[in-house]
Amino acid sequence: MHLESLEDTRTLARQLVQSLPEGTLVLLTGPMGVGKTTLVKFMAEALGFKGEVTSPTYTLIHEYPTPQGLVVHIDAYRMADQEELYNLGLEDYLPEARLVLIEWGRPEVFPDSLEVHLESTEQGRRVKLIPHGHAPAVVFG
Template structure:
């Protein structure tokens, strides 16, 4: 687990800037777990990430529907909320299917280890401010992060080229 960035957020503009800053770090198909208490700004961050990718519609929390998909020019962004799910493992096959072809898979209230997440983004309140930290969870992703390639492309390149 490697810390990629830490930021203090005091305004919505700070959260929007964070979304623009972290987006290039996420290769296509990346699974990002969003952690933080209720009201920490997880869904707001999802809104700014989807806007940065060209989505112009309304972004809402999928607390009751579990999954929302937002079309973008770079591919769909899949937004998942596991807060009300008693056994998130039941959703794993659906998450794997949703991940294929997705630009991003953003999961609120998920366990990064169970989901085999690529990144963990924490939003923690600190008085009137919020502390944002982004962690890279899988070692060896540096090449994919730098090149913006999904893991599956890197694996294919290794198999074809070797």
């Protein structure tokens, strides 16, 4: 899938939130500056969140309440051991949250996740949706 504009990214976000069941763990991967936080922003907006969405690089976790449930946004970039997220209550979030979105999440640490991999291209962004373990497979168009 290819994204040429912010509107394409917004459309992808709407399609994802409509397709993903409650409690889905989504890993957002790709190089720095490729649009991971922007995709989180559009996903939260698609679920009805009206506030500001920012990267939780230093705070680690941001919560965004929406009419459809809580969106949990985690930035694991600075974490040497991502398994530590389980000690910080990740498993408590999963049954309660509408979505848990982890920037820089590694599939080997989170085996039942949908990976959304973003890459820059000359025309915009290329997106690959990669289900791991028991994560829902998402197919568009």
